[in-house]
Amino acid sequence: MPLRQLRSLAAAVAAAVVSALPGTLAHAQGQPEILIGALLPLTGPAAPVGLEQQQGVQFAVDRANAAGGIRGRKVKAIFEDSQAKPDVALLSFNRLADLENVPVIITAFSSVTLAIAPLATRKKVVLINPAAQSNKLENASPYLFNTIPLVKDETSAITNYLVNSLHKKTAAIVYENVAAGIDGRDDFKKAFEKLGGKVVAEEPVEFGLTNYRPTLLKVAAAKPDVAFIVITQGHPTFVEQAAQVPGFPVGAGTTFVNPLCCYAGSAGWYQSAIKSGIPPELEKEFNTRFGTKSMGFFAREYFNSTNVALKAIDHLLGKGQALNGENLRAAIFEVKKFGSDIANITFDKTNTAARGVDIQQYTADSRKILATEEAK
Amino acid sequence: MTLEVRKLTAGYRNKIVITDVSFELAPGSIMAFFGHNGAGKSTTLKTILGALSPVEGEVWLDGERIDRLPIPERIARGIRYLPDSRGVFPDLTVEENLDVVARMNAADSGARIAVADVLSMLPLLEARRGSYAGTMSGGQQQMLAFGLALLGSPRCILLEEPSVGLQPDLVEMLFGEIRRICAKHAISAILVEHKIASAMAISDHVLIMNNGAVVFDGPPAKARESNFWEFF
Amino acid sequence: MLFLQLLVDGLVSGCAIGLVAVSFSLYYSTTRVFHVAHAGIYTLGGYLAWYGAMQGIPFAIACALAVAGAAFAGAVIQRFLYDELERREATPLVMLIASLGALAVLQNGVAMLFTPNILQFPNPWRTRMLDLGIASVSYAQVLVAASGLAAFGALMWMSRRTLLGRRIRAVASNPFLAEITRLGPRSVYLAVMAIASAMAALSGIMVGLDQAMQPYTGVLVLLTATIAVIAGGIGSLTGAFVVAVALSVLQNVALILMPGRWSIAATFALFVVFILVKPEGLFRKR
């Protein structure tokens, strides 16, 4: 590269750095901002999910600030990209913890959360996991709070219903070939076989690919009573292609498959859903803010989990304690019950929230609740 | 003069190969061009063609200076180059070879030699019209390569070792064709060849190079008497 | 019948991959540039057409505009990247790395413009089904197959019968001679890139119409296609297309015998073995 070009590149980088500085230094003066970190996959194949999660966090922060902040202090969310990769996440975690000194980080993805959990313990930073359900998250760190039941708990609810109420005896599993999908597959298989059912096919779909036909055909050919589905992406396409496969059985899944609902092709399918409501006016506000058609599962959970963090921070500041991870962790256990329009989350001794689980069935344009299993 | 090369100095990156090369070529005349491997013959031809830029010196074609022109412009003015190998398009048939070159050069003013002319001049090609060039023998490919060089309005053909890989009878036949066609159409030719006797037989003029410099420039008769053969 | 349906679906996807393979082969055998960014063009085509369709433009017109847009994008890459690199006498390695860079620029440019979400075409007719007796396919699948076969046929015709086709084959088989016989290799490269890009885009659009689109899926499609190109024999367009279809059918049908999670790995493992045993490919070039 000629020197002139190199120099102008250097100038551009310098200008960008300088222009960004006032923003990061702002909280050094006056009433300091409350900083919360969010470590989300903003790039790569997982980015669609990450962006929805980001909207949820931003929505909660915006609403808190619109209501005057937390005890008069503005809240700011600092987003870091994890690319859904552990080593990238590690650096991003350290940035948030060391440079920004955030007391709490909202995370996404089991792999990322598992990778940074030991660090969070060491540095006393609270992690809030609103959506990852890997069973390994249960005891990963005393500083890690899962605001969602882990996959085994939720899976057992839907499996019970499938076997005991619907008398399904054989099942096929369609799973995404990533950690969440594989955990879901294994948990379902364990739960289903324990209740006397038989798994007749296990077929993966590759993350980020959208041709499900061969998998669906193979599942249909095994002629199971029900197809248990664990995918986190591409739901409309999945339903569309399932509808094109003659003899595809009724589908069932957990919260992950929420977006399967409400298509002609998925009418009659079942899912368990972590009990979470959404007041229409709130969803409308969200949609106006982000130009979306609905407030998806991830947006809701990340919104709600951000509010959990904010509520605990509010509690902490109310007691006049210093805002740090250690105090925040204690504050979460002190508050214990985090009720909201979206969900009632309780941390009772354990780091994983107990939440009610609904069993829903879809029609072509809506869903109805068939049964509810309350939190134990 | 069709071609005039004046005090040409040229070479590759950081390495001058030929210095101060000058010669002239009359219309219709054939110049045999001899020298060791590395003496500078190819470099001279490539500089005339335009694949190399001269460091110094000039190349004139029919009274126009061409040494700053890009290759296609020189081709348009009548320079032709016959490489020592791979002078045809192997994946095209003989007919397609001739057709594609003829059509891409059809717009030239005064295009005189058409596909039909080439086929009648080189009857061997006529018989193989539909064959893929890559499947033909070396001699047949060389004929086709020569045919391709004739299309349009050639003024000066640079032939690089046209006899390589040919059987002796084919060499005589090809050289005969070259002599005949050059005379008929007033095309001049530079013939780089190591079959010295055959080349001398059809030449009007001999140029010998050694170590990048011209060491002999004169008629064949004089060349035969000279002592430059010790170079070979 | 599971087997027949898998077979038919495999044939259909094979046509789409075949189109990518043929266009890659055409470009590669002409220029010898390993154009990885082709996957980005495939992606770009789909998104451009989607954008058009979302603006309410009739599908056929949106499709034509997107194909033209992709051809233009390809031409820009050729003119301002590969041509420039060639002028600087870059090695194949440098070309390949630059191409990887272009791929990242294209994929992420698309992600920035259109979001990285999985997107579906709005046209309702695309999911309607057609019963073929032995199997059933969607209208969109019919379009995938038809466009793939038609574009392949058109390319073969162009290659044999038109002046441009002959120039392309001439340049591919002897670039130096093409330069000194004024066949204009540079403009041929540009034309080949535009044609190849248009074909990849067409494939990307039709697959997007049938399934859905994501900015990052093009790479796997291209990899499968390059396997077909190499196994088919470099320079043989028919070989590339046939092997691509065969590969796709094989991947689909093999599911009957093999768990799906090993299918991609099996394909590539098979290829690695194949390339060691028979590096010149199945379809020997003349």
Added chain:
Amino acid sequence: MSFLLSYLVLATIYSIAALSTNLLVGIIGIFSVSQAAIIGVGAYTVALLAGVVPFPVAMLVAVVLCALVNVLLALPSLRVAGDYFVVTSFGCQLVATAVFINWDTLTGGASGIVAIPAPSLFGFTADTPQTFLVISTIALLAACAGFWLLMRSPFGKIVHAIREDETAVLAAGKNVLRAKVSVSAVSGVYAGLAGGLYATFLNFIDPPSFDLHVSILILTMLVVGGARTLAGSIIGPFLLLALPQLLNLVAVPPTMAGPLRQFIYGALLIAFMLFRPQGIAGRRL
């Protein structure tokens, strides 16, 4: 400042990985896009053995295994050259990723392996970035020394000559096969070292940590830093790992940040290839 320290640790680990790639791509001209797979083999080996045998033993096994696998994967380059090998290499990478994901009894499948013990040596355990940096720096220095010595040896000259003109070296009666195999083995050793350090530093590994994108990232580091030199393999990782952190300072809408960064990586590759193909401190590729 453990942010800075962990950045330094990762940069040293990636430097070792870049050196490994440099040996193959820059030095003998085998264009491999499957280096992450080899690093993965090293990482998984150490992860599985770390709790069972002492750390140095686990490392030794990983390094030997990686040398073997790397030689095995480089062997096709003896038979197929250039772009063919690129596709073969792509294939090897995809097969490796599939094995990491699907051989779940061994590798923990897609969920990976958690709680890998930190390395401990003579009773000293490197469980913080500070202490780990000591280990990773020593490893990098050793790798650099090895690279430097290899390049200066008569053997290094043969290897350079092979990249320039293989047939000439063959004609001169040198053993090309042995040279290629040896360099591949050294490259594999480096990859195993990088993988083992990576696993024990992060205490967690999963298949995407060693997928195609990682191979390409390492390649990008090498190219930006500059191939064929020692300095290039170190400058590249340090720079490219810092770049996202720099970009974080630029005010862009958060939804754009990620694709923008990848976009810039791509643009950087293009710009370097066009204007400075030898990278910052390398030699002509």
